[in-house]
Amino acid sequence: MGYFMTSRSQNRPNIRAVAMQAGVSTATVSRAINTPERLDPETLKRVLHVVQELGYVPNLTGRSLVMGRTHAVGVVVPNVGWPLFASFARGIEMELNASTLMPIIVSTDDLQDREKDAARALVERSVDGLILISSNLAPGEIERLAPNMFRVHINPQIDGHEHQIRVDDVAGGYLAADHLIKSGHKRIAHVAGEFRSGRDRAQGFLKRLSEEGLEPFVLYTGDFTVEAGEKSVDKILEIGVPDAIFAASDLMAAGVCRALNRAGLRVPDAVSVMGYDDNPIAALLDPPLTTIRQLDIELGKMAGKMFLSLMEGEEAHSEIIVPELIERQTTRSRLRR
């Protein structure tokens, strides 16, 4: 690493400069900033005038050191670049905006080592706490890395964390199957996804089917991508043409639709299709995709809210988010009138 200039930002006026200029002690300046009501109006006015004049901006680093708080909270996500996590981060930011807390977002690429590095870097910065989504770290591990820190976990891959928010993927899968069944579909294929979320969605799907005494038409497992959705259609059509296909992600559903179109099967006339996520693309597909909404921004807001309540001394608790159905135009009732 090269040589870093550091001289430029050095000349910011500090509390002492203000104090001297105003002819008061630094304590008085501090009070003018933090507890103005405890100051003589005259002095206050004089101090604030100097603050203005010098363009004094308090240095939070100094304050943090004595207060033992940075008013920063680390947000650990797999990748801020991805829409889901971007929205999630934005939700946290919105919620925290009302407080004095500022989120610091770090991406891990879903790598355990990078996650450890991230946690460590945030601890070094003495953040007041951590919000982690889709973490791969075991509770003991994270406690070792960030001891005694306020933490909120969203959908950790490894169980046993307190202060959890879980998105109920089982309920989401169940909801999708329920919608298809209620609108008269019988032969329903599922393009499942990986990881816990994929498995949970499949589980909920199967549960609803079994309540009806139905078997899945086909179960195919993909990796959440468009290509996986396209490939799944090949497999499915080898068996026959189902009434409906439920894919565990909107991307896979997009692939499913595209492949069905190519095979000359119109959506939803020939086959109904459902996705999962309510990815921004869902509404833009033609026809717009019926899907299960994961309210990412809301999830972020909820996480922010839970973090705030933790700092205020609230007991550990968990919450569960139940996804909702967004009915658009890729599903269509098969009930005869």
Added chain:
Amino acid sequence: MGYFMTSRSQNRPNIRAVAMQAGVSTATVSRAINTPERLDPETLKRVLHVVQELGYVPNLTGRSLVMGRTHAVGVVVPNVGWPLFASFARGIEMELNASTLMPIIVSTDDLQDREKDAARALVERSVDGLILISSNLAPGEIERLAPNMFRVHINPQIDGHEHQIRVDDVAGGYLAADHLIKSGHKRIAHVAGEFRSGRDRAQGFLKRLSEEGLEPFVLYTGDFTVEAGEKSVDKILEIGVPDAIFAASDLMAAGVCRALNRAGLRVPDAVSVMGYDDNPIAALLDPPLTTIRQLDIELGKMAGKMFLSLMEGEEAHSEIIVPELIERQTTRSRLRR
């Protein structure tokens, strides 16, 4: 705001705890961390052992105070939740990962006041510098808010900033028109966008047309949304059916495609369509959208790189990014063989 617990994170071992336990001075511990080569191997080993034992993690707040650097850089974007800015932020993060710098991302909702607040909050945190994209602040304003700070500006709405990166929207519009003209389209409509970027794209588009002696079929201005794209088609079809429609955003292009389909006009057989951005949805539309790519991640990386070089003392300079054509399946040659 309620009462915040603060006792939890207080008991982190500090440099003095390590020093005492190892029977050395704090200076030695500091050296063990920062300049291990200047220590007696025996002492070093002993100190590091205690560091391990106690789980000592240096407190960057203290270090920042004495060093006058936080190794943090503020990133000011309109909204981290939007794909473009999320990718941009991710690009910065990737570039900065190799250094000791950590980005702190703040959203402003494109509001001047929020932007001032953001700048101020980041200055309070004593960030080493600022990266701003689509800023609405005048150079003097931002200099007043963040005096003597390293700054990189990307596409500011107000000109006159140093260390700029500009995305050449004129070239992008030119490129789109060029592609359509070279593939034999004559009657070309443009659905323009707002702001400087929208105007620039339109300008480039018109420039290429005029080189050919062509007039635009229609010029309609929308607000970058899907709905604007749909509405534009109504207006365009009032005049007639063009050979091609070039929309200033992929979202508008998606709306254009949808409306054309509804009107019974197949894309690209009846009408070619082009978008702009290479939004993730572009590849997923059916048919996949031909568009102009704004390499958002690359833009972020470039911004990070420029910031790093600034800190290393490099002179102020500007860069321009020229977008590239991504040819997919919504355009089709009208040249007879």
Added chain:
DNA sequence: ATGAAAGCGCTAACAT
């Protein structure tokens, strides 16, 4: 090679 001491910018007893 290591330690003692000063100081980065700030706040909070404590004193007046």
Added chain:
DNA sequence: ATGTTAGCGCTTTCAT
């Protein structure tokens, strides 16, 4: 109502 002073965790001269 305001000032004095100590100290938050760390690095860095200056001694030794």
